[in-house]
Amino acid sequence: xxxxxxxxxxxxxxxxxxxxxxxxxxxxxxxxxxxxxxxxxxxxxxxxxxxxxxxxxxxxxxxxxxxxxxxxxxxxxxxxxxxxxxxxxxxxxxxxxxxxxxxxxxxxxxxxxxxxxxxxxxxxxxxxxxxxxxxxxxxxxxxxxxxxxxxxxxxxxxxxxxxxxxxxxxxxxxxxxxxxxxxxx
Amino acid sequence: xxxxxxxxxxxxxxxxxxxxxxxxxxxxxxxxxxxxxxxxxxxxxxxxxxxxxxxxxxxxxxxxxxxxxxxxxxxxxxxxxxxxxxxxxxxxxxxxxxxxxxxxxxxxxxxxxxxxxxxxxxxxxxxxxxxxxxxxxxxxxxxxxxxxxxxxxxxxxxxxxxxxxxxxxxxxxxxxxxxxxxxxxxxxxxxxxxxxxxxxxxxxxxxxxxxxxxxxxxxxxxxxxxx
Numbered sequence: 001x002x003x004x005x006x007x008x009x010x011x012x013x014x015x016x017x018x019x020x021x022x023x024x025x026x027x028x029x030x031x032x033x034x035x036x037x038x039x040x041x042x043x044x045x046x047x048x049x050x051x052x053x054x055x056x057x058x059x060x061x062x063x064x065x066x067x068x069x070x071x072x073x074x075x076x077x078x079x080x081x082x083x084x085x086x087x088x089x090x091x092x093x094x095x096x097x098x099x100x101x102x103x104x105x106x107x108x109x110x111x112x113x114x115x116x117x118x119x120x121x122x123x124x125x126x127x128x129x130x131x132x133x134x135x136x137x138x139x140x141x142x143x144x145x146x147x148x149x150x151x152x153x154x155x156x157x158x159x160x161x162x163x164x165x166x167x168x169x170x171x172x173x174x175x176x177x178x179x180x181x182x183x184x185x
Numbered sequence: 186x187x188x189x190x191x192x193x194x195x196x197x198x199x200x201x202x203x204x205x206x207x208x209x210x211x212x213x214x215x216x217x218x219x220x221x222x223x224x225x226x227x228x229x230x231x232x233x234x235x236x237x238x239x240x241x242x243x244x245x246x247x248x249x250x251x252x253x254x255x256x257x258x259x260x261x262x263x264x265x266x267x268x269x270x271x272x273x274x275x276x277x278x279x280x281x282x283x284x285x286x287x288x289x290x291x292x293x294x295x296x297x298x299x300x301x302x303x304x305x306x307x308x309x310x311x312x313x314x315x316x317x318x319x320x321x322x323x324x325x326x327x328x329x330x331x332x333x334x335x336x337x338x339x340x341x342x343x344x345x346x347x348x349x350x351x352x353x354x355x356x357x358x359x360x361x362x363x364x365x366x367x368x369x370x371x372x373x374x375x376x377x378x379x380x381x382x383x384x385x386x387x388x389x390x391x392x393x394x395x396x397x398x399x400x401x402x403x404x405x406x407x408x409x410x411x412x
Contacts (some may be wrong), residue, residue: 025350027348079223143263
């Protein structure tokens with residue numbers, strides 16, 4: 001009994017609880033009402049990032065090429081955070097700014113990119129990836145892209161929507177042909 | 186790396202993984218190139234009833250009132266303070282307030298099923314809620330999820346990001362649940378089960394359950410003095 005109390009009120013975990021990271025479980029299909037975050041009951045579709053305003057549409061598909069309508073994407077860009085669920089078409093659309101160059105490591109730094117974290121029903125763990133913007137200087141020398149087999153680098157690059165100026169599309173393919181590159185670390 | 190304490194991405198008994206699990210191995214990044222330690226600034230205001238799911242509507246929800254509390258620590262045992270902890274769950278009848286939940290169990294107008302809080306300097310969180318019901322799903326014939334509360338933990342960076350589910354002691358559905366059994370290590374599975382705690386139980390009010398959470402890595406929050 002005392003041990004149970006210590007686990008919550010005391011300064012250390014009880015001895016039967018090892019300091020091993022808690023196992024991940026899927027976000028499931030019904031997270032929308034639970035991860036609203038903003039006080040207005042909505043998720044965060046606008047990143048407070050400085051720079052040229054852009055719309056970034058992320059389109060999530062599965063191994064059969066079908067849209068994933070119950071994924072959740074979290075973005076991080078220079079400390080600015082965004083979080084959106086995908087819609088019926090597997091798409092979510094963020095308002096943000098073109099990211100800037102990242103200093104270091106090394107003299108040429110990293111190409112502008114946005115960090116993305118992917119959750120979904122059917123994903124027992126979340127996934128990490130990066131979104132680069134086609135044509136940005138530095139893509140050729142980016143040290144992270146350099147670790148990606150050449151044939152797969154394109155999966156990390158958003159392209160301009162030919163139908164709408166200022167809108168970029170990032171295809172996030174969870175599995176199969178053109179599978180997006182995911183990172184550990 | 187995780188010796189079976191974290192689930193694999195592809196686990197066919199959980200049918201949704203079959204088309205959604207990436208099949209290519211993840212590319213390892215050294216810490217110098219990682220985004221995981223990039224700080225995420227600030228959270229949104231937490232409302233007064235955000236951590237009490239029984240007080241978010243005009244009347245009290247149906248069901249067994251419970252208190253769920255515990256600490257969020259990193260793998261070094263240090264408290265993760267000011268972490269955003271978000272929860273969502275089904276109501277006492279096993280129904281989510283979600284337009285796509287078609288389980289023919291009643292909705293409770295007095296239960297939204299979503300809460301959030303910020304951990305205190307000791308890494309502690311606490312929620313008052315009602316015990317969720319089990320519910321059926323379509324994964325396999327006569328499939329039911331054990332009662333659970335979804336948890337999302339967000340510290341100061343993505344290094345400590347965690348989304349998981351907390352279960353309740355002695356649930357007869359455990360042996361049949363592929364989401365839980367995707368975790369190979371039996372002790373890791375057991376650590377997802379909260380513990381009934383009489384010392385947390387409030388007389389004439391609510392049953393108490395304790396559940397501690399260990400997030401990956403070391404928390405980026407500068408913290409003087411180790412536990």
